[in-house]
Amino acid sequence: MNIALIGYGKMGHEIEKIAISRGHSIVSIIDVNNPDDFGSPAFKSADVAIEFSTPDSAIDNYRKCFAAQVPVVAGTTGWLEHMDEVKKACSEGGQTFFYASNYSLGVNIFFVLNKYLARIMNNYPDYDVKMEEIHHIHKLDAPSGTAITLAEGVIENISRKERWNLEVEEKQSDLAIHCIREGEVPGIHEIIYESEADIISIKHDAKSRKGFALGAVVAAEFTKGKKGFLGMNDMLKF
Numbered sequence: 360m361n362i363a364l365i366g367y368g369k370m371g372h373e374i375e376k377i378a379i380s381r382g383h384s385i386v387s388i389i390d391v392n393n394p395d396d397f398g399s400p401a402f403k404s405a406d407v408a409i410e411f412s413t414p415d416s417a418i419d420n421y422r423k424c425f426a427a428q429v430p431v432v433a434g435t436t437g438w439l440e441h442m443d444e445v446k447k448a449c450s451e452g453g454q455t456f457f458y459a460s461n462y463s464l465g466v467n468i469f470f471v472l473n474k475y476l477a478r479i480m481n482n483y484p485d486y487d488v489k490m491e492e493i494h495h496i497h498k499l500d501a502p503s504g505t506a507i508t509l510a511e512g513v514i515e516n517i518s519r520k521e522r523w524n525l526e527v528e529e530k531q532s533d534l535a536i537h538c539i540r541e542g543e544v545p546g547i548h549e550i551i552y553e554s555e556a557d558i559i560s561i562k563h564d565a566k567s568r569k570g571f572a573l574g575a576v577v578a579a580e581f582t583k584g585k586k587g588f589l590g591m592n593d594m595l596k597f
């Protein structure tokens with residue numbers, strides 16, 4: 360299939376390698392320097408655009424993909440305040456948009472495990488819960504998109520937790536997320552339950568960006584020819 364890449368940084372380069380190895384053609388690469396290419400015949404020939412740019416630029420890029428009628432697989436994090444607009448473009452404007460805060464298979468298995476553990480822990484109020492995420496020093500957003508999805512999974516299932524909070528637990532009903540930026544760490548997420556007696560924790564540690572990139576290309580293959588708002592739950596058979 361024909362793929363356009365929007366954002367040609369760490370993820371854009373990794374996705375390019377995997378897409379080519381799976382027999383796809385990269386027909387257009389748009390980075391910060393060539394925004395006019397959204398109007399080019401090459402961009403419009405893409406079956407899907409895979410977007411990994413920056414929190415501030417993502418929504419404008421999605422609007423330009425919609426204007427060009429090119430389906431989007433979106434990986435950028437930190438833009439979720441615009442989610443209603445994107446969902447409306449799909450439900451009322453006939454657009455196609457796939458979003459995952461994390462495209463790796465391992466993290467999506469971890470999301471299921473997180474919800475399962477939270478459902479159990481709902482019955483054991485002696486345990487408090489907190490989260491830690493560690494990423495490389497270049498990351499622009501905090502908490503990570505993955506940490507937000509994990510926090511939502513905890514809050515949906517543990518009635519004593521109502522909202523997440525950065526760093527501190529201001530109230531007992533807050534889920535504290537501690538964000539660390541360190542070296543070139545690809546991404547570590549840990550959910551920690553602690554009582555007076557013991558600690559139970561579950562952790563996902565990405566060894567590289569390969570899992571994220573492979574998941575994004577597989578999501579692009581899944582998205583081709585589909586309509587509407589899509590996510591990993593539509594694609595994975597859990």
Ligand SMILES: NC(=O)C1=CN([C@@H]2O[C@H](COP(=O)(O)OP(=O)(O)OC[C@H]3O[C@@H](n4cnc5c(N)ncnc54)[C@H](OP(=O)(O)O)[C@@H]3O)[C@@H](O)[C@H]2O)C=CC1
Pocket residue numbers: 365366367368369370371389390391411412413414416420433434435436437459460461462463571
């Ligand atoms: N969902 C997932 O599975 C994953 C999501 N991510 C997310 O993806 C995003 C990108 O990550 P990563 O590749 O590591 O970041 P990088 O900073 O390495 O790459 C981002 C690229 O986007 C470019 N860019 C800046 N402005 C624009 C614009 N207006 N249009 C197009 N491109 C632009 C940057 O150019 P310049 O450097 O010149 O500014 C840079 O080349 C982040 O939000 C990250 O959190 C990352 C990994 C996995």
Ligand SMILES: O=C(O)C1=N[C@H](C(=O)O)C[C@H](O)C1
Pocket residue numbers: 436460461494498502503504505506545546547
């Ligand atoms: O910026 C990153 O690198 C990553 N971002 C995503 C996020 O914010 O969750 C996914 C992964 O953790 C790597």
